[in-house]
Amino acid sequence: MSQVHEGAAAPSGAHARGADGSRDLRLTGLTKEYATFTAVKSLDLVVPQGEFFALLGPSGCGKTTTxxxxxxxxxxxxxxxxxGDTEITxxxxYxxxxxxxxxxxxxxxxxxxxxxVAFGLERRGIKNTRQQVADMLELVELTSQAHKKPTQMSGGQQQRVALARxxxxxxxxxLLDEPLGALDLKLRRGMQLELKRIQTEVGLTFVHVTHDQEEAMTMADTIAVMNQGVIEQMGAPSELYENPRTTFVANFLGQSNLIAGEIEGRDGDHVKVRVQGAVASVPGDRAHSDSGKGWLGIRPEKVLIAEAGTPIDAPGDVITGGYVTDVSFVGVSTQYSVMMPWGQELTVFEQNTGARSMLPVGTKVDISWRPEFAFLLDASQDAKAGIEDD
Amino acid sequence: MTSTAGVPPVSTDDTTAAKPRGRKLTGYWLILPGAVWLLLFFVIPFYSLVASSLFDPKGSVLTGYEMTWHVGNYVDAFNQYKGQLGRSLLYAGLATLTCLVVGYVLAYAIAFKAGRWKNLMLVLVIAPFFTSFLLRTLSWKLILADDGWVVGVAQAIHLTDVLNIIGLTTTDDRLLATPFAVIAGLTYNFLPFMVLPLYASLEKVDIRLIEAAGDLYASPMRGFFKVTFPLSLPGVVAGTLLTFIPAAGDYVNAQLLGSTNTKMIGNSIQSLFTTQGDYATAGALSVILMVIIVAAVMAYVRTAGTEELV
Amino acid sequence: MAGVDRRTVFKGAGGAAALGLSAVALRYGFNTPDQKQDPSTLVAKDRSAQDKTLVFSNWPEYIDEDDGKYVSTLTQFERETGISVRYTPDVNDNNEFFAKVKNQLGSGTSSKRDLFALTDWMAARMIQVGWIQKLDAAKVPNLHANIIDSLKSPAWDPKRQYSAPWQSGLTGIAYNKAKVGEIKSFEELLTRKDLKGRISLLTEMRDTMGFLVMIGGGDPENFSDDEWQAAIDLLKKTRSDGQVRSFSGNEYVQDLASGNILACEAWSGDIANAGDENLVWVPPEEGIMIWADNMLVPNLATHQDNAEKWINYYYEPEVAAKLAAYNSYICPVKGAQAAMEKVDPDQVDNELIFPTDKTLSQTHRFMALDEATMRTYEGDYADVTGA
Structure with missing residues (x-):
């Protein structure tokens, strides 16, 4: 399959390189207005050459327009x-x-x-496309289907033809516009890996638009989360997940428990927050607000749970007085809903390590988490932003 | 074509003999209305036509005709009327071609550029049908009148000279009573039959395919010829058939807009049936026309590669 | 049966049976019968007395209508006789009407009509095959007393035993005097250089060929095959010289008025009705073709008596004058001209309604043709007209 890549050396050389010799894709102040609404608002974005870049957001966020x-x-x-240095606005x-x-x-x-598959090459006046088409079909593993019509193929096969083309x-x-959207879940997982493999092999810049956060995290080197025409946050998948800067990112990428609190101020590397009587400290780089009201965020899998009175292996404060209102067993883990004394339901995921049996509904529990896993957001944002209705 | 009438759409596999009799017959009952329709409106008229084409030519309307397998009618009819036959195919072909070019532009504009005017434009395409075919054709006599402005303009821009050179008009610098007028009349009358199927298939062309072509280095022009046009081929085929077949058999345009030198096969058949009362020759000529058209259509559809239509 | 299963045998047998059936159907299923009838055996019981109606099929726009105070001839007839008339203008074309009634009259059944009007040659054809009832001469005295001489004895009904002209007309030449000088003869029409490509002739074979026979010195009412051949050859030559622009049915008036043609063969009534003073109808020097649409009583008509009353009524001079004043066709009734003084004095001297005796003396009719000759002649004519 490497022969494909050898042939691919040509295009990048054919164009002027950027100041540093790169062919990055740069969007500057990009805006698209329609009669009744603005789809994209002054977007600035750099996609480094050779990166697998995902534009993630709910439908209507402006990602497809971009x-x-x-x-x-x-x-x-x-x-x-x-x-690079070439403006293509x-x-x-064609x-x-x-x-x-x-x-x-x-x-x-x-x-x-x-x-x-040969369409693009032929339009550019390339005469002998046979070998390249054969190589490309081999890359997407469709060599034996070369003479079929698209309607005779399955969704997954069609997807690979589109990719090859x-x-x-x-x-x-x-550019990939929700390329896996029409596939069923199992096929989608397979294709995600396949796409990633191909991108690694050919080494081209991929810009992948999707509303599926798992898909984006699986494949992308960098994810830009888009909402209402602007980019909320951009970074590596783990960075986005572990340290969301907005309630939208916190909710859209995975799930979060957001607990209202009063920020007491910075104390060295940490920011102290008073939450329902207890004081929590959040590492400075994870605190995105340092005064007034704030949302203290913690991912459900980071929350530890135990029957009231039993010790919890965590350095942070233990919050008592909760009781279990709902339990769902999902195999690798168990999902609890815990009603806290201040009337908020928190979500807790617990690995099924087998150390303890499941806690039945009504059990009084204590919860805790490691302070370094928490994050702090400005309370002026909607705590429900980014939660999808379905 | 006729054989489909006799084939039941159910399996008559021998092993199903034990099945209740009623269910076995259901298929036959279901095709009955279709079969009766086919029998009444196709098989019987067709047999009647074939029978009259084999009548003894010595008969007459009043003394009666007898079918005597007189195959000679075909030879006589063909030899006597090959001029009109050739002319009909030529005129119908040229009219179809003109319809295709004009109709494609129109259908394309309606399908892709008309926006909210789409429905209005479609209504306008069909609007001529609200007046009689005869009246519409007659009105072209006024439009193309020798002293009218159309002829004046055509002369001024030397269109008449050009038409003269290619043989579509006579040397008298007029448009009426020339092949041009007949072909123009056919084009006008059958244009909606071209536009509607073209529109239907262009309208179905996924705009995203055209975008994809643009994305894959096809200029709008190349994109049209490589994607839009091939995808509209079913419409092109349906439109050309709907135009060519009736145009080849038309006699009104040649009668009203043409001259003695532009008579088409429809005029001959009409004259043979009504004025001359020569059913044998008229029948033979009709069958010949039908065979030629069916053969031409089959060859055409095969070349156009849309076998699904037949 | 080795190697051949039952189904194949069935299919083969079925195919052969279908083929055989097709052949039989073709051979016997669609023959057309002899259409000749004997009118004396097809007399219906006359119900005129108890059922006072009359069913009459005529050409469109061929009769006057009630208009304010004006009482039409038809209404007047109904008042005088108490007969109610079902007048249907459903004759648009001789051949078309022939096809309409062929199946009934040809097979000796009723056409559901008591009376219809057809042009000479078609009337002749129907009388020839015995589809038409004889009129009772005693019941139509006006017809025999008042019919004008030139229509009195056509070759196909010399004593007017079967037919009575409704209206008559002359075929001659018309030209647009605003655009072209006077034309006197049919020969001029066919040869004058300034008319090249600007004339039209009628698709009606008998009208046009009558003139061509006359140009060759023949008599349209009695000519030989040679004379016919000469006439056809002359027409062919005229056509190949490019003199004739087209052969038209009845749309020539429009062409003449708009200047597409300068002159043409024309029916007098059309030009009279056109109301364009530039259009002039002239009787050609060679002679004039005269024609009439004739009222005929078909076999098995149940109201022949009423029909005869109708015919007799329309041969009263005053009635004929009223009708003629409306129609502008030639009035077939003697004495109508005098009666016109009372009806519409302006029309008394209208030569398109009341041609002079001199004009009438120049009129000719086309001879009656038997079926085979008719087909030959129509075929020859169609060859030249291009159809």
Missing amino acids: LRMVAGLDTPTSGTIHL FEKP RRPVNTVFQNYALFPHLNIAKN ALINKPEVL
């Missing part, structure tokens, strides 16, 4: 798009070294698989 502007299918109201789509894997694949139904052009940036 993608379409990069592809040239929509024209920005203002702002610029650069590839208003370049015609003149951009960018290809797209469309949400519904958009395979040409009148052409067979081989012809679909885009990749064969060795674009500098490959």
